[in-house]
Amino acid sequence: MQQVRKKSMDIFVHFKSVIVKIISDMGHAHIDFTRINTEPPRDKTHGDIATNAAMVLCKTLGMNPRELATQIADKLKDNTDVDDVNVAGPGFINIKVANAFWANRFAELVADKESFGRPKKHNKKLIVEFTSANPTGPIHIGHVRGTVFGDSLASLLEWSGHDVFREYYVNDAGSQVVTLARSAFLRYREYLGDDIGEIPKGYYPGDYLKPVGKDIAQIHGDKLKNMDEKEWLPVVKEIVMKSMMEMIKADLALLDVKFDNYFSERELHDDGAIEKTLADMRERGLIYEGVLPPPKGQLPDDYEEREQTLFRATDWGDDIDRPLVKSDGSYTYFAADIAYHRNKYLRGFNDQIDVLGADHGGYVKRLKAIVRAVSNDEAELDVKICQIVKLLKDGEVQTMSKRSGNFITLNELHAAVGKDPIRFMMLYRKNEAPIDFDYDKVTEKSRDNPVFYVQYAHARVYSIMRQAKEAFNGFDVATYDFTKSDLNLLQDESEINLMKHLLNWPKVAATAAEFHEPHRISFYLYDLAALFHSLWNKGKEKPQLRFIVDNNEDLTLARLAMVRSVAYIVKAGLDILGVDAPHEMR
RNA sequence: GCCCGCGUAGCUCAGUUGGAUAGAGCAUCGGAUUUCUACUCCGAGGGUCAGGGGUUCGAAUCCUCUCGCGGGCACCA
Numbered sequence: 001m002q003q004v005r006k007k008s009m010d011i012f013v014h015f016k017s018v019i020v021k022i023i024s025d026m027g028h029a030h031i032d033f034t035r036i037n038t039e040p041p042r043d044k045t046h047g048d049i050a051t052n053a054a055m056v057l058c059k060t061l062g063m064n065p066r067e068l069a070t071q072i073a074d075k076l077k078d079n080t081d082v083d084d085v086n087v088a089g090p091g092f093i094n095i096k097v098a099n100a101f102w103a104n105r106f107a108e109l110v111a112d113k114e115s116f117g118r119p120k121k122h123n124k125k126l127i128v129e130f131t132s133a134n135p136t137g138p139i140h141i142g143h144v145r146g147t148v149f150g151d152s153l154a155s156l157l158e159w160s161g162h163d164v165f166r167e168y169y170v171n172d173a174g175s176q177v178v179t180l181a182r183s184a185f186l187r188y189r190e191y192l193g194d195d196i197g198e199i200p201k202g203y204y205p206g207d208y209l210k211p212v213g214k215d216i217a218q219i220h221g222d223k224l225k226n227m228d229e230k231e232w233l234p235v236v237k238e239i240v241m242k243s244m245m246e247m248i249k250a251d252l253a254l255l256d257v258k259f260d261n262y263f264s265e266r267e268l269h270d271d272g273a274i275e276k277t278l279a280d281m282r283e284r285g286l287i288y289e290g291v292l293p294p295p296k297g298q299l300p301d302d303y304e305e306r307e308q309t310l311f312r313a314t315d316w317g318d319d320i321d322r323p324l325v326k327s328d329g330s331y332t333y334f335a336a337d338i339a340y341h342r343n344k345y346l347r348g349f350n351d352q353i354d355v356l357g358a359d360h361g362g363y364v365k366r367l368k369a370i371v372r373a374v375s376n377d378e379a380e381l382d383v384k385i386c387q388i389v390k391l392l393k394d395g396e397v398q399t400m401s402k403r404s405g406n407f408i409t410l411n412e413l414h415a416a417v418g419k420d421p422i423r424f425m426m427l428y429r430k431n432e433a434p435i436d437f438d439y440d441k442v443t444e445k446s447r448d449n450p451v452f453y454v455q456y457a458h459a460r461v462y463s464i465m466r467q468a469k470e471a472f473n474g475f476d477v478a479t480y481d482f483t484k485s486d487l488n489l490l491q492d493e494s495e496i497n498l499m500k501h502l503l504n505w506p507k508v509a510a511t512a513a514e515f516h517e518p519h520r521i522s523f524y525l526y527d528l529a530a531l532f533h534s535l536w537n538k539g540k541e542k543p544q545l546r547f548i549v550d551n552n553e554d555l556t557l558a559r560l561a562m563v564r565s566v567a568y569i570v571k572a573g574l575d576i577l578g579v580d581a582p583h584e585m586r
Numbered sequence: 587g588c589c590c591g592c593g594u595a596g597c598u599c600a601g602u603u604g605g606a607u608a609g610a611g612c613a614u615c616g617g618a619u620u621u622c623u624a625c626u627c628c629g630a631g632g633g634u635c636a637g638g639g640g641u642u643c644g645a646a647u648c649c650u651c652u653c654g655c656g657g658g659c660a661c662c663a
Contacts, residue, residue: 012602039602042609052605055643065643089606090643134663174663265663295660296588303660319589319659326661333663361590362658385591388656429599432591434656436598447625448612456625467622504602511602523600527610537627546622585624 010117010506011105012038012049015095019053022075031060040504047084047094048500054091065091099496103487106499110482110561114572117506122161125348128154130355131252131259132169135244136180137206139251139410142357145435146386148426148578150355151257152518153384155576160513165349166259169340172241173265174333180204181233184240185224187213192222212243254414255423256578268339274331277339277374278309278324286312286373292321311338316369334366341367341381342374350379353516358387382516386431393439417442420579424451427577428522445585450526454570455582457529460536461567462583464547468560471548477564485561486554492545494538498531499562505569509576518577525573532566 016038023033036057041050054069061068069087076085076095084096109116130150133143151166158164183204190196191213199205216224216239224232245262252258268274281287290310294303310321311334324335344352352371356363364383371381391398391408398408413422421442428450429435445452465477490499505524512520539546547559571581 037602037605039605042601042606046606050605055605058643092606171663176663292660300660306661308661323661328661330661332661336663358591358657360658361656364590385657387591433599434592445625449625450611452625459624463623471622507602515603519600520602523610530610533625534627536622540619540621540627543622548622 010510011097011503012040012507015049015051018076018079018081019051019072019093022072023053023057025075026071028057028061031057041092041094046088046092047086047096049095049097051093051095052091054087054093058091069093099491100488102496102499102503103490105503106487106490106562106565107483109502109565109568110485110487113568114575116568116572117509118159118572119161119510122163124162124351125165126157126162126351126353127165127167127344127347127349128157128353128355129167129169129344130154131257132171133248134171134176135241135248136176136204137244138208138247140407141389141391141410141413142407144255144410144413144422145389145426146355146357147252147255147257148423149384149386149431149518150353151255152423152427152521152577153353153355153516155578156509156513156518156521157516159509159572159576162351162513165261167344168259168262170245170262170264170266171333173269173336177237177241178233180244181237181240182229184209184212184216185232185236188216188236189213189225191217192225194225208247209240212240215239215243251410254410255419263340263343265336265340268336268343269331273343274335274339277342278335280342281311281338281373284376286315287324288312288321290321292323311369311373313366313369313373316372318365318369322366337367338370338374341370345371345375345379350375352379352381354381354383356383356385358385361385384431384516387429387434389426389435389437391437391439398439420455421449421451423578424454424522427518428526430517430519450522451579452585453533454522454525454529454574455579456585457532458567458570458574458581459583459585460532461563461570464563465560468548468556471550472553472556477560480560482557482561482564485557487558487561489555489558490562494531494535494545495559495562498535498566501528501531502562502565502569505572509573521573521576525570525577528566528569528573532563 016033016036019036019038020033023031036051036053038049038051041047054072055065058065058068066087069091073085073087073093076082076093081098081101082095083098086094088094112118128150130153131139131143131147133139139147154164154166179202183199186196186199186203187209191210216236219239220235224235278287288310289307291305291307292310294305306327308323308327309325311324313322314320322334323332324338326332341352354367364385367383368381371379416439425437425442426435441449442451443449447453462477468477469475490496508520508524512518535545536547547556547563549556549559567581574581
């Protein structure tokens with residue numbers, strides 16, 4: 001038979017195409033192949049690749065699954081990349097791949113280095129909105145998870161060939177900004193020597209506004225002090241907003257997070273975008289005047305039934321229609337949100353992702369409804385909800401009191417723990433699962449700490465290379481071309497296992513990107529590190545498995561190619577997570 | 587009351603979107619240990635996948651009901 005020569009980076013994709021070709025050649029070219037899976041079997045003794053092809057297609061082809069499987073298996077045996085094939089269970093086809101195939105495939109990794117398995121450009125325009133913390137104070141622990149998640153998800157999608165835009169939505173329009181300005185004005189008076197007493201209830205009490213008070217005084221002297229609020233408010237607002245955003249950007253820099261754009265909610269109000277959006281929606285019949293049923297559960301004290309302007313969200317998958325105009329005539333936050341998501345659509349983002357905190361779980365449906373409605377189903381929104389982070393210190397949960405403004409800031413957390421542990425631990429859980437963030441454990445340098453464990457794998461590779469340099473008299477990892485290594489010399493089972501795991505990387509990264517789940521990268525890297533460390537440890541008992549083998553330069557160079565490849569993939573993965581890949585541990 | 591998420595080993599969690607005998611770390615138990623700079627290492631036991639019913643060749647995964655935990659439930663942002 002004719003072999004499928006086109007090599008795909010992903011071995012599973014590759015073998016799927018081989019199987020599809022076989023079935024097509026059997027005279028079934030025009031059936032649906034999408035349900036065919038090629039994946040590693042749970043049990044390694046079953047081989048390297050398992051496929052459900054026969055079970056999935058037997059109905060359409062009117063055949064017994066085992067019989068079909070046997071026919072496909074017979075053809076597979078002719079493939080030189082295949083060492084052995086068997087049919088098992090209800091009709092699984094298990095493929096054992098020839099060692100030479102692994103070696104050939106591994107040569108691609110060695111040649112491609114960190115970019116191994118990286119898909120080509122998709123030219124899909126994606127926007128990821130995350131953090132979007134209210135600009136009324138510093139970034140604190142509650143924002144950190146969503147920030148790290150959003151940033152890494154964006155990196156992951158970039159790695160996968162998409163055109164990704166990171167955006168922060170600044171809620172600078174509502175009454176909270178007025179409160180912020182008043183709070184800053186108090187600090188201004190305080191700086192000028194007034195006794196301001198206790199910060200009144202409802203104001204922002206944090207010390208971080210003191211420098212803002214000072215700034216105002218330095219710019220305007222005491223001339224604001226005796227003005228009416230009407231006059232000083234816009235002035236103070238301007239200064240305090242600018243100052244808050246600078247503070248937030250500095251905080252985010254601690255995590256190496258940079259946004260492509262900070263999108264101002266106020267501008268949506270000022271430039272008429274909301275009116276325009278609502279006018280468009282009215283024209284399309286998406287808006288009506290009506291009365292909403294009273295909210296279920298505890299009725300708010302000031303509830304009054306009245307007719308209001310509503311968006312037909314129920315037509316787009318939401319549970320209830322949503323109000324757009326408040327009783328005082330101004331727009332709701334939701335109205336601005338519609339204009340905002342419409343704006344994203346008009347900028348060409350048909351794939352949108354919003355990263356939100358657990359307390360916003362109730363908004364998912366309405367946000368999705370918005371995007372569908374304003375784009376007339378051309379654009380799609382995925383909302384990722386990040387669960388809470390429980391901060392543990394000395395084994396006890398740290399509760400933070402909002403009342404006194406006494407929350408743990410990113411700044412404090414960063415000073416105590418550092419960027420890499422923060423980022424890794426935030427990504428070492430599925431986004432919907434809560435995290436216990438143990439202050440003490442996360443700084444620990446032991447196997448118990450996955451950050452260290454993974455970083456150490458990378459550092460260990462460089463350590464080995466430094467030793468190789470001595471053993472080989474000036475051997476230089478930076479310039480040596482490992483594609484010259486003879487990878488067929490790697491025959492030990494533990495070496496083959498490590499190589500297989502490395503070759504799994506493209507599939508892991510692709511799956512993580514497809515489902516917007518960066519945590520898969522962290523878990524993969526942890527497993528990779530475990531395999532690598534374990535192999536290193538074997539060298540203690542069996543010196544013949546050591547990476548650097550005396551008097552056998554060829555074998556050593558083959559092993560060094562493998563070792564070097566561990567660092568390529570760890571580096572690629574850690575880059576996505578935004579965690580440093582150190583050359584040595586300190 | 588309604589909506590969303592979660593429920594997997596003693597504990598903390600994965601589980602390749604429906605695949606075969608459900609995995610890892612910690613803890614427990616049993617061994618090894620003057621080391622290719624660093625982290626000790628190797629192995630074992632441990633399960634009604636919250637529970638019932640259903641869909642099909644096949645379910646932790648999909649549907650349905652029940653229980654438990656968390657979050658949310660006009661006009662705030």
